[in-house]
Amino acid sequence: MSDIIRRDPRAEWIARNRLHPLHAAMQPAQHSWMGPNGVIRKNPHGMGFIGPNGIKRIDRSGEQQGGATKRTAAVEVQLPLHQVPAPAFYICVVPDMVGGRLSSHDRDLLGLAHQLAGSDGAVLAVVFGEHKETTFGTAGVDRLLVLDGEEFSGYAPEQRVQGLRAVDNQFSPRHWLLPDSRSGGGELGRRFAAALGQRPATRVWQVKDQACIGRAGAGLQDLARPLARLILAAVECAEPVSETRHEALPVELSTTVARSLSRIEDLGAVAVDPAAIPMAEAEFIFSGGNGVKDWQLFHQTAAALGATEGASRVAVDDGFMARDRQVGASGTWVTARVYVAVGISGAIQHLQGIGACDKVVAINLDPGCDMIKRADLSVIGESAEILQALIEAVEAYRNDAKRDAA
DSSP: OOOOOOOHHHHHHHHOOOTTTGGGSSOOOOOOEOOTSSOEOOTTTTTTBBTOOOOOOOOOOOOOOSSSSSSOOOEEEEEEOOOOSOOOOOEEEEEOGGGGGHHHHHHHHHHHHHHHHTOOOEEEEEEOOOOOOOOOHHOOOOOEEEOGHHHHHHSOOOHHHHHHHHHHHOOSEEEEEEESSSHHHHHHHHHHHHHHOOOOOOEEEEETTEEEEEETTTTEEEEEEEOSSEEETTOOOOOOOOOOEHHHHEEEOOOOOOOOSOOOOOOOOOOOOOGGOOGGGGGGEEETTOOOOOOHHHHHHHHHHEEEOOOOOOOOTTTTGGGGBBBBBTSSSSOSEEEEEEEEEEEHHHHHHHHSSSSEEEEETTTHHHHHOOOSSESSSSHHHHHHHHHHHHHHHHHHHHHHHH
């Protein structure tokens, strides 16, 4: 009886219904596609995908492929460990580390460094200040050098250049790689190049045959030049490391970094009204839906948390929030690090709009709604009681902080 092949009508219906939240999971995995810079991107999670190192990969996402197989629990795969006990040379990478974590641009940069290092070299990542990243090993870092200290905190490009010069003197890397971005890597790389007296290769999107290929002519043309020692790479400059895990061994400088006489005074971050932050750029969004009955309490909670307010389409159509606050495929696609959904059931358009959010917190009465399934943390209960308790908790935390400071 168990050998009989049975159809799953529900899975077939979901595979046909493109508006269903599980529709994407029922589709065949896309193994490769063309990126915006013309680079062929590959899906490392595709079933049966053969990586560049000849390693057979399996589906670690647990998703059903094409609706033809049963959904199973995610399978943990232990990637092979890549070790370089005695590196012949180093490839230094200085990631932006926006928010204390590796960005997709940083991971592309580490993938390029891994290509340049080969089997004999080691990738050395130089990180300034405290960080929250725990996946340096799977990102392709062989050695990790953290330059912490208050002299490197905030906007201190001159002091960071001094730190990079100390690293250059000790490790003598074959190549320096920095992201050509607006988050600090572009400016720091050009300052460092001036300090070394070298001409950097900028806006590089490909390294091939000992040549750097960068964007020129307002991004409409390619400029090829010999492989430079200092490379400022663009997004999608290489495939991120996904086939191996690395040691990420901590290393230290043998000498102290000389303090530079800074000509720049960092006055700190400028306070910004959360309501003035565009939805697409907000890091912390507090969004309300049809389940919110006390909107005055909702606004008070958002102000206490210092979050940018958002709303579902239903709340906007009912006139509780402005149209530019609407989150979803029919509104604004958001990429917040924390997204709190209060009284939002989770329509497919809304779930699509928050697909790139890092952490999702759901407050809802219905434990079976789609937003609860999507959330990383769920709170089941009446929204008014939860929001009031949240305000009291925030005030108590701030009062304790003031007493400790006094």
